[in-house]
Amino acid sequence: MTHVKICGLMEEQHVKAASQADAIGFVFAPSKRRVSIERAQELARLATNDMQRIGVFVNASYEEIDEAVKTVPLTMVQLHGDEPDELIRRIEVPVIQAFSIRTPDDVEKLNKSIADYILVDAPGTDYRGGSGHVFDWSLLENVDLDHSRLILAGGLNRDNVQAAISQTAPFMVDVSSGVETDGRKDEAKIQQFILQAKGDSMERTQEKTIDPVGFFGRYGGQFVPETLMKAVKELEAAYEEAKNDPGFQEEYQHYLSEYVGREQPLTFAARMTEAWGGPKIYLKREDLNHTGAHKVNNAIGQALLAQRMGKRKIVAETGAGQHGVATATICALFDLDCVVFMGEEDIKRQQLNVFRMKLLGARVESVTKGSGTLKDAVNEALRYWVTNVEDTHYLIGSALGPHPFPTMVRDFQSVIGLETKRQILDKEGRLPDAIVACVGGGSNAIGMFHPFVGDEKVRLIGAEAAGEGVDTERHAATLTKGSEGVLHGAMMKILQDDAGQVQEAHSISAGLDYPGIGPEHAHLADSGRVTYQAITDDEALASVIEMSRLEGIIPALESAHAVAEAKKQAQSMTADELLVICVSGRGDKDMATYAEKLEGLS
Numbered sequence: 074m075t076h077v078k079i080c081g082l083m084e085e086q087h088v089k090a091a092s093q094a095d096a097i098g099f100v101f102a103p104s105k106r107r108v109s110i111e112r113a114q115e116l117a118r119l120a121t122n123d124m125q126r127i128g129v130f131v132n133a134s135y136e137e138i139d140e141a142v143k144t145v146p147l148t149m150v151q152l153h154g155d156e157p158d159e160l161i162r163r164i165e166v167p168v169i170q171a172f173s174i175r176t177p178d179d180v181e182k183l184n185k186s187i188a189d190y191i192l193v194d195a196p197g198t199d200y201r202g203g204s205g206h207v208f209d210w211s212l213l214e215n216v217d218l219d220h221s222r223l224i225l226a227g228g229l230n231r232d233n234v235q236a237a238i239s240q241t242a243p244f245m246v247d248v249s250s251g252v253e254t255d256g257r258k259d260e261a262k263i264q265q266f267i268l269q270a271k272g273d274s275m276e277r278t279q280e281k282t283i284d285p286v287g288f289f290g291r292y293g294g295q296f297v298p299e300t301l302m303k304a305v306k307e308l309e310a311a312y313e314e315a316k317n318d319p320g321f322q323e324e325y326q327h328y329l330s331e332y333v334g335r336e337q338p339l340t341f342a343a344r345m346t347e348a349w350g351g352p353k354i355y356l357k358r359e360d361l362n363h364t365g366a367h368k369v370n371n372a373i374g375q376a377l378l379a380q381r382m383g384k385r386k387i388v389a390e391t392g393a394g395q396h397g398v399a400t401a402t403i404c405a406l407f408d409l410d411c412v413v414f415m416g417e418e419d420i421k422r423q424q425l426n427v428f429r430m431k432l433l434g435a436r437v438e439s440v441t442k443g444s445g446t447l448k449d450a451v452n453e454a455l456r457y458w459v460t461n462v463e464d465t466h467y468l469i470g471s472a473l474g475p476h477p478f479p480t481m482v483r484d485f486q487s488v489i490g491l492e493t494k495r496q497i498l499d500k501e502g503r504l505p506d507a508i509v510a511c512v513g514g515g516s517n518a519i520g521m522f523h524p525f526v527g528d529e530k531v532r533l534i535g536a537e538a539a540g541e542g543v544d545t546e547r548h549a550a551t552l553t554k555g556s557e558g559v560l561h562g563a564m565m566k567i568l569q570d571d572a573g574q575v576q577e578a579h580s581i582s583a584g585l586d587y588p589g590i591g592p593e594h595a596h597l598a599d600s601g602r603v604t605y606q607a608i609t610d611d612e613a614l615a616s617v618i619e620m621s622r623l624e625g626i627i628p629a630l631e632s633a634h635a636v637a638e639a640k641k642q643a644q645s646m647t648a649d650e651l652l653v654i655c656v657s658g659r660g661d662k663d664m665a666t667y668a669e670k671l672e673g674l675s
């Protein structure tokens with residue numbers, strides 16, 4: 074997908090309007106859009122962590138550039154003057170070198186640049202750095218040029234950017250005057266430009282969400298042994314038939330209403346709103362479901378599907394125990410045999426949920442291999458399924474595994490986002506500005522996000538587990554630190570070493586302690602539609618205390634990661650904006666951990 078840079082920003086509201094862009098630019102050279110280093114520093118604080126902050130210079134000294142890089146801070150530098158190669162080599166961040174394009178001779182100079190990226194523009198008029206005019210894009214055709222370095226600027230606007238991308242295939246498009254009205258940035262034009270530049274990709278994202286072969290971009294698929302392929306294909310066909318059957322949907326909705334207790338409220342968090350001093354905060358209360366978390370939404374759907382397939386034995390895995398309890402509960406309701414695999418480390422952390430599962434009639438199998446956490450429980454559940462595939466359904470709890478599991482789990486969990494959308498429209502008359510949900514495998518987050526993916530003005534933020542810090546070896550920040558690989562039947566982002574061996578994940582939260590991420594999340598991250606931020610154990614624990622004391626709601630450790638990230642997001646939002654947090658589960662199951670880690674709390 075082509076990246077988008079909004080350049081020449083001077084005001085806070087325009088930085089916020091550019092939140093879906095990949096980069097923002099601050100002009101330090103003589104220009105009507107020039108800002109000081111101090112002003113750029115103030116504006117850069119409003120940018121998301123994954124957004125490039127680019128400084129534009131014309132023949133500045135190394136010392137001037139270096140001061141801006143370190144103070145703002147800048148992540149890239151864009152040079153529009155006659156800067157020598159020696160200066161480019163000294164700059165410590167990636168460098169963009171700008172070229173004015175008039176003739177084929179100008180194009181020939183591009184490959185000689187030693188900069189990381191080359192920006193092509195029309196010649197400037199009053200100032201060096203572009204005129205806002207379009208140059209002849211055909212000059213870039215049939216030229217031996219590395220388009221992964223190419224940034225296109227010059228006279229771009231919402232009406233011509235798609236044509237420009239089609240003709241020149243750049244890595245990034247750069248716009249400034251094209252998103253202005255009467256010489257000042259226009260918030261609507263900024264968002265329309267981003268939508269035009271990225272809109273087709275966003276639409277493709279949604280199309281691939283329902284791709285019948287189960288791929289989300291390059292993630293997903295069915296990477297399973299031959300012994301499981303028959304069962305996976307049988308499940309795929311059964312789900313395809315069931316989801317289009319009004320009778321199945323009616324029965325599913327009946328149990329959501331009469332047994333789970335839906336719909337769950339969207340609660341206005343008045344004291345958190347006041348304490349954080351930013352947007353109005355709303356809480357989507359999945360903690361109020363029967364069994365205490367969102368997991369039951371999916372367990373009911375899959376259990377109904379298993380019975381439809383004639384299978385009365387269920388195998389499941391669990392980390393925090395929320396999915397294990399939900400599965401054991403539904404198996405009791407429908408009189409199904411149930412075995413749940415759980416890592417021995419998680420059993421220690423979640424004793425109460427282990428007893429709940431046993432009380433409900435499930436057999437809990439302790440997994441002692443590996444780190445004794447969720448990854449190892451999934452491994453053992455898959456092995457059990459291979460051996461008992463003829464009469465057993467694997468009721469996977471997160472939005473991962475081979476197709477159709479990621480799609481099926483997302484569909485059953487989408488009740489979260491659908492209710493939220495209806496409720497916020499009833500309460501506020503409009504959609505929220507931002508939504509935050511925690512991400513381990515990603516079931517509650519994908520259920521919340523999916524109904525909003527097409528609403529480009531709604532920022533979607535996933536909070537993954539940074540554990541003791543993403544720069545340590547003890548974290549579960551898959552999208553921050555992971556790379557592409559196959560795990561548990563699907564291509565996804567995983568934590569792995571250089572030899573491709575899956576690394577152990579760590580989080581104080583058993584439900585986020587997983588070295589992979591659902592394939593749809595990996596695709597949404599690549600497409601830029603959802604941003605993912607990492608929250609440490611300590612930040613999550615602090616949020617448990619804050620939310621408990623401000624709202625009288627004790628969140629699960631998983632949900633506390635979303636609360637911590639929401640607080641960070643709120644710092645750059647205003648009182649007229651709306652922020653929704655998905656409270657995926659309640660903290661009852663985590664009391665032992667809270668008592669240990671928060672000992673001495675007064």
